Amino acid sequence: MREINVSIIKEVVKDLCMSCNYNVDKNIRNCFLENIKVETNNMAKEIIDIYLKNQDLAREENIPICQDTGMVILFLDIGQEVHLVGGNIKEAINLGVAQGYEEGYLRKSIVLDPINRINTKNNTPAVIHFNIVEGNNIRIRLLAKGFGSENMSKLKMLKPSDGYEGIKNFILETVKEAGPNACPPIIVGVGIGGTMEKCALIAKEATIRSLTDKNEDPFWAKKELELLEEINKLNIGPAGFGGNLTSMGVKINTYPTHIAGLPVAVNISCHVTRHEEKII
């Protein structure tokens, strides 16, 4: 048994909120640096150059890369040998978010009721997912998810007979419709299988897989690359003005499903996809 005080979790959440909003994922940066060498569309080149300068400035001056500093989503993998002490873990997490957004000069974008829409003024509550895993550590993955891209995401309950073709068409259709609204170059997170909520959840996790990783399943590894190639032929390009870089990566997560179903979720994430991870 290992005791962990929730105040430590609060501090980590606070730091991650600030850090992920100032420092772009290095793989995104590398993807841009590679693209700018080969892009032939001048406008696309110019936009990528602006994005790189924006990333530099945000990092150097500790200011948000994007004004939409997002809704905070957390995945906490808690080892079953951990005993949490010092208070309520959800309250601690939300306090970390509130302090991070206040002290970090980040935008408060959360409204309490989806219809009455009164701003909570501290960017809480976060969306929190707890998983119990083996061991005595806590792994925290934090996302600050912007809604330009979140709004362009989709979920569909396909039929088993729709097969891979159905999935592919749904992904391409979603990306086309998202167009410039989702702030391309995008990361396309896909969840296939499970139930309605499960496919949405694994699609979200797919958006924060490393851009350089490779799907463990050779079938899906191949599909991820094929889909990426197809999407990058759409000529949506950076900010939607055309070009070869519409998507930086397609990531597909799967889960066993029911004999009658083929749920698919496509979660789109923008060119500043902000996420960080820490193990306590």
Next chain:
Amino acid sequence: MENNKKILYTTIQNRDINNLRAGEMVYLTGDIYLARDAAHKKLVELIDSNKPLPFDIKNQVVYYAGPCPNRPEQVIGSIGPTTSARMDLYSPKLIENGLIYMIGKGYRNEKVKESIKKYKGIYFIAISGAAALMSKCVESSKVICFEELGTEAVRKIKIKELPLIVGIDTLGNDVYNNKFLL
């Protein structure tokens, strides 16, 4: 492109506007207003109930943006465009009432395009997700109404050479449908 910057002032003359074409990059200088979803809803409610607006929108520029809070040494926090499509419901009414220039990102619907064509307006696209850099184009910022909306409050800001792409021109050409124009 840096060498032959096309600078446009918010006190734009009609003939200059009519010469702009979808896909062109311009740099805008002058006073503009920030208003997004919640402020648009309130403005249209005021118009519908024949009440005066808290600021005159005639011949003005509205930018769909909600900035981050500023650090003490900053004029404004990071600022970039939000998705314009959410304002599509409100824009034609504002255009009818004198608003001409809009700045945002992404697609507009047919109704907005028609209004732009009819009233000779322009839809500009700001570069999404370059908000740290764009904050450097802002010289002053002041909340003028709806302060209770937090980041969605209406602000009047002074910008200098904010880079924009003409999204929909006075003829109704749409950059996203006409990529060849670039």
